Amino acid sequence: MSHSHHHHNHLVLENLTISYRQRPAVHHVSCALPCGGLVGVVGPNGAGKSTLLHGILGWLPLDTGRVVWNGHDVSGRPGVISWLGQRRTQVAGFPADVGTVVATGRYAQRGMFGGYGQADHVAINQAMQAMGITALASRPFAELSGGQQQRALVARALASGAEVLLLDEPLTGLDEPSGRDLLGRLRTWASGGRLAVAVIHDLAAVRAWCDHVLLINRELVAVGPTAEVLSEANIARCYGVAHG
Amino acid sequence: MVDPFAFLAEPFTHRFVVRGLAMALLLGIAGGLVGCVLLLRRIVLIADSFGHALLPGIGLAYMWFGPGHTGLYAGAAVAGLGTAVMSGLVNHLTRLPEDAAFGSLFVLCFAVGIMLMSQVAAPVDLLHYLFGNILGVTGDDLWRVCFTTCATVLAICLSYRAVLMEAFDPQFLRVSGGRSLLIHLGVLVAVVINIVAALNAVGLVLSLGLFILPAATAYLWCERFGSMLLVSAIYGGLASCAGLLVSWHLDLPSGACMVAALGAGFVLSLLLSPRHGLLGRLLPRRHFTHDEGAEVCAAQGPDGKVLGK
Numbered sequence: 001m002s003h004s005h006h007h008h009n010h011l012v013l014e015n016l017t018i019s020y021r022q023r024p025a026v027h028h029v030s031c032a033l034p035c036g037g038l039v040g041v042v043g044p045n046g047a048g049k050s051t052l053l054h055g056i057l058g059w060l061p062l063d064t065g066r067v068v069w070n071g072h073d074v075s076g077r078p079g080v081i082s083w084l085g086q087r088r089t090q091v092a093g094f095p096a097d098v099g100t101v102v103a104t105g106r107y108a109q110r111g112m113f114g115g116y117g118q119a120d121h122v123a124i125n126q127a128m129q130a131m132g133i134t135a136l137a138s139r140p141f142a143e144l145s146g147g148q149q150q151r152a153l154v155a156r157a158l159a160s161g162a163e164v165l166l167l168d169e170p171l172t173g174l175d176e177p178s179g180r181d182l183l184g185r186l187r188t189w190a191s192g193g194r195l196a197v198a199v200i201h202d203l204a205a206v207r208a209w210c211d212h213v214l215l216i217n218r219e220l221v222a223v224g225p226t227a228e229v230l231s232e233a234n235i236a237r238c239y240g241v242a243h244g
Numbered sequence: 245m246v247d248p249f250a251f252l253a254e255p256f257t258h259r260f261v262v263r264g265l266a267m268a269l270l271l272g273i274a275g276g277l278v279g280c281v282l283l284l285r286r287i288v289l290i291a292d293s294f295g296h297a298l299l300p301g302i303g304l305a306y307m308w309f310g311p312g313h314t315g316l317y318a319g320a321a322v323a324g325l326g327t328a329v330m331s332g333l334v335n336h337l338t339r340l341p342e343d344a345a346f347g348s349l350f351v352l353c354f355a356v357g358i359m360l361m362s363q364v365a366a367p368v369d370l371l372h373y374l375f376g377n378i379l380g381v382t383g384d385d386l387w388r389v390c391f392t393t394c395a396t397v398l399a400i401c402l403s404y405r406a407v408l409m410e411a412f413d414p415q416f417l418r419v420s421g422g423r424s425l426l427i428h429l430g431v432l433v434a435v436v437i438n439i440v441a442a443l444n445a446v447g448l449v450l451s452l453g454l455f456i457l458p459a460a461t462a463y464l465w466c467e468r469f470g471s472m473l474l475v476s477a478i479y480g481g482l483a484s485c486a487g488l489l490v491s492w493h494l495d496l497p498s499g500a501c502m503v504a505a506l507g508a509g510f511v512l513s514l515l516l517s518p519r520h521g522l523l524g525r526l527l528p529r530r531h532f533t534h535d536e537g538a539e540v541c542a543a544q545g546p547d548g549k550v551l552g553k
Contacts, residue, residue: 057419078421085415091284094412095463095472104409107420112406140467160420 009035011056011164011195015065018048018055024063025051029216031223035163035195037211038187040226042200044239047217049199050086053166057083069164079108082162084153086169092142098152099137102128105159127159130189132181147178154182158189165190167198171205183209203230255492264378264445267389268484268502271442271454274393276480277400278434279459280473284411285431289343292452293350294432295439297327299357299448302373307364317440324436327353376447378488378498385444392441396434400473403427408469446499453503454480461510464517483509 010032018026026048033039041049054060056067058075067074074080082105094101105127106120128134131151136144141152150170157165165186171179179202187209190196197214200206206213206226213229215221221238222229255261282288301323302316309315327349334345361370400407409417410427418424435455442451458480459472466472487505491498518524 059418078419081419083416083419085413091286091412094284094469095467096408096412096469097467100408100468101412104405104412104416105420107405107409107417107422112403112422142467156416 009070009193009195011035011197012068013056013065014068016052016055016067017063017065018051018060019063020048020051020054020060025218026055026216027219028064029220030065031214031220033195033197033212033214033223035190036193037190037195038183038209039195039197039212039214040200040206040210041197041214041216042203042206042230042238043216043221047238049216050168052216053083053168053197053199056166057081079160080162081164081166082108082157082160084150084157084165084167084170087150087173092149094141096141097138098133098141098144099124099128101141101152102133102137102155102159105156108160108162123161124159127155130158131155131185145178147174147181150174150178150182151185154186163194165194165196167196169199169201171200171202179205180209187211203235206230251493255489260379261488261492263381263383263386264488264498265485267378267381267386267445268488269481270386270389270393271438271445272458272480272482272484272502272506273477274389274396274438274480275442275451275454276458276462276476276478277396277473278431278438279455279457279480280462280469280476281400281407281411281431282435282455283459283463284469285428287431288452288456290346291432291435291455293346294324294327294435295448295451297350297353297357298323298436298439299373300353300360301326301357302443303357303360303364306361306369316443320440320443321436323353324432328432372447373443374447374449375497376443376445376450376499378445378502379492381444389441389445392437396438397477399430399434403430404470407431411469446502450499450503453506454484457503457506457510458483461506461513464510464513464520467519479509480506 012032013029016026016029017024029052041052043049051060055062056074062075069080103116103120103124106116106123110116110120125134128137131154133148133151133155136148136152141149144152150173154165154167154170167186170182170186174182183198183205186196186198198210200210207230210226212224213226214223215229215234215238217238217240222234255265279288282291298320301319301321303319304323305315305319308319331342331345331349334340334349338345340348358370361373406417406422406427409420409422410424410431414424414428417427438455439448439451442454446454458476461479462472462476466475483506484502487502488498490496490505491501494501513521515522
């Protein structure tokens, strides 16, 4: 694992309680996720994983608590955190080339009217390199494979210059090699002092690729280095085997 | 033997035909642009129900202000806004899915609109609003359409980046600090404005054709959002004019002919489009299955590990 000098930086969740449809779905989650790696968010269906991410993004109101990055509350500051939603939120047959899709990531910096300059092109090219899609830049997005599309969407998020990337089930619909490839690239990206947080259902993939794990079932079950958190006891506790 | 030039030039000697053609061109351009967003955003049917729901607003405007246009726009706009809010509420507060909420409310509105119109207007007026008559439009109508089309073109050009992102992935627009809801509402407003503008020309029922057919046709040919908008607008404008000319020569209803002309190109495109047409399906296609990125990653895996099986 990378031990870069950025390692002291954390995404801090302070006592987060988030409601979904008027009911608290996640209770009093407190933890500090260290940057420099890939964090897996793991838990059973209905555990509030997506709710947690939506709360961090500010799409759901926080009943209690706050989210802190670099000593600042992240609420109302677009551009700090980027996002890759579940796959059905994008239009699969959308008429755009890959370069255009990635370039929309710069909206966080340039807004609706701002022209793109040198810095934007550098960010776009670096993002495409990080996701290995430079050669696909001029191809229609709709004609890429599922894995290539997913990498293009991650590149779009990286191009925004955000230092924190949240991903909701990025492996859905990908075959195993594509999934491994994506997680490997995310981890490489994050190792440069940034943070990727992904909801992942496949525990084998989590063990193989995540540096840290946040185990959640409506409240925090465990958080920390992957090997420690994914113990038999913790998993049984989180997936409710003990509760029946 | 008919002189072909005289035959083709004859409609242009009539002032009202030329006016109708200008109208068809403008309506086709605006409809083609808005239609692209509707198609990609998958809200075509919502826009259709929207058109039907304007009828009670027109009825009320007719009742209060007579058949003039000033009240008509206001009435239709209020009806559009009201139904949008209502369906939003029904969707949020009940278990009905969005399309069912829209569908139920709008068919109800349509029925109420027909009842209202039957009381306040002559039957010929009701038919006029349902099906329109582009050869009967006035100079004022033309100015209004000129204004709405220019406004639509300008709005799409100015907000191009946000419209593209909203159509592709509204969630990501939101996370980038964009006003996704504002763009969405702007699109719905553009739909209402352009349906009202098209009211006298093609009527409520057929106006959907001006939106969806050019967009669907362009979608079958274009791989870029910008070119899709351009092709859709140009095709929408030209095919509408062609339809109007056909209607003049064959003495058929103008609105129906315009939509049929737009539809003819759509059906041809369904067959002939190289990438997405039925014919293209039979020919060998280019595939992008070779994944250049995978090897690069295998060479550079994290921690220097080689990413084998």
